[in-house]
Amino acid sequence: MPSTSGQPPSEGGDVLDILGLELIHHYTSSTCFTFCRDQARTEIYRSKLPTLAFHEGNSFLLHALLAVSALHLHSLHPTSSRYSLAAKNHFALALTGVKAVWCGNEDHSCTADPNAVFLTYTMLIVYGHATNTPPLCQEASKDWLTVLRVLMTFGQKWPLDHDISVAFDWAFLLQDINEPTDPAVQFPESLDVLPFPRPGSPDIEEVQNPVTSAVYQECVSLLRLAWKASFHRQYQTYTLMAWFGRVPVTYLTYLFERRPRALLIMAHFCAISKRVEQTWWSRKDWDHIIPNLRNEVGVKWEEFMDWDAPRRSPAGANALRDDRLSISWHTNGNA
Numbered sequence: 001m002p003s004t005s006g007q008p009p010s011e012g013g014d015v016l017d018i019l020g021l022e023l024i025h026h027y028t029s030s031t032c033f034t035f036c037r038d039q040a041r042t043e044i045y046r047s048k049l050p051t052l053a054f055h056e057g058n059s060f061l062l063h064a065l066l067a068v069s070a071l072h073l074h075s076l077h078p079t080s081s082r083y084s085l086a087a088k089n090h091f092a093l094a095l096t097g098v099k100a101v102w103c104g105n106e107d108h109s110c111t112a113d114p115n116a117v118f119l120t121y122t123m124l125i126v127y128g129h130a131t132n133t134p135p136l137c138q139e140a141s142k143d144w145l146t147v148l149r150v151l152m153t154f155g156q157k158w159p160l161d162h163d164i165s166v167a168f169d170w171a172f173l174l175q176d177i178n179e180p181t182d183p184a185v186q187f188p189e190s191l192d193v194l195p196f197p198r199p200g201s202p203d204i205e206e207v208q209n210p211v212t213s214a215v216y217q218e219c220v221s222l223l224r225l226a227w228k229a230s231f232h233r234q235y236q237t238y239t240l241m242a243w244f245g246r247v248p249v250t251y252l253t254y255l256f257e258r259r260p261r262a263l264l265i266m267a268h269f270c271a272i273s274k275r276v277e278q279t280w281w282s283r284k285d286w287d288h289i290i291p292n293l294r295n296e297v298g299v300k301w302e303e304f305m306d307w308d309a310p311r312r313s314p315a316g317a318n319a320l321r322d323d324r325l326s327i328s329w330h331t332n333g334n335a
Contacts, residue, residue, distance in 0.1 A: 015090075125151055136266075142256065230276050271290060
């Protein structure tokens with residue numbers, strides 16, 4: 001497993017035009033501070049990630065950095081096609097490059113610095129989160145969820161530098177997160193019974209199948225973990241990202257089939273996410289998304305809609321989602 005930690009910088013010659021230099025400057029002076037409030041992780045985004053991006057063999061990380069920087073600039077200047085086009089192009093190059101050295105297959109060896117691979121997937125997930133909107137039933141969202149699951153397993157397959165492992169502990173299952181101390185704050189009671197064939201529940205036949213019931217039970221258990229994480233600033237990234245990377249693949253199938261229980265769980269996830277501090281890449285129009293899910297599921301499921309989230313202004317929530325950024329996660333035929 002080669003490491004580039006001691007190699008001199010040698011990448012980036014083809015991207016250091018005027019726009020490329022602008023994107024690098026914007027990343028190091030602004031974008032790198034927008035991912036989280038955790039100081040250790042921010043330092044990795046600010047210093048270690050750009051340094052690794054210019055090491056030999058890590059051009060995919062450089063393209064990922066440039067893609068996210070361009071996307072951030074596009075959110076600030078949404079009428080500029082210059083930034084949206086740059087974001088799309090650098091994203092495609094980043095994804096193609098990183099999948100050439102690691103695509104998540106069990107029998108696939110990692111031929112690059114695992115730290116660079118992990119950070120590249122982290123950047124791609126930020127990009128995907130910014131350009132995908134719940135309930136994530138579109139084909140592009142399915143591709144993003146696949147990339148997210150690769151990120152969540154990569155650190156378990158390959159050793160990362162200690163500072164990265166510690167700073168990105170949100171990427172690993174955190175079972176010991178404390179419950180909120182306020183007794184008035186409770187995990188929605190309806191979710192405890194949603195996975196079970198309770199008499200009188202709608203579509204009871206679905207969860208009379210023990211396999212299906214078990215899938216929903218695991219989703220609810222993981223959602224409780226995300227709910228707890230949402231009350232801890234250092235773990236709020238887990239709330240926004242890690243839940244999708246941990247739920248059973250079968251649940252995602254149910255979601256794409258738009259099954260009511262799957263959509264209800266998604267609606268509860270959205271209500272939890274609405275409470276989390278929002279930034280440019282995570283901001284969504286929750287006050288539009290959640291009612292739409294409620295309406296799609298229908299009134300017969302009303303008793304399972306006991307989420308409670310404060311109102312938040314949706315102003316600017318759709319600034320990142322325009323037609324120019326409607327792109328495919330598939331590149332060069334790779335899945």
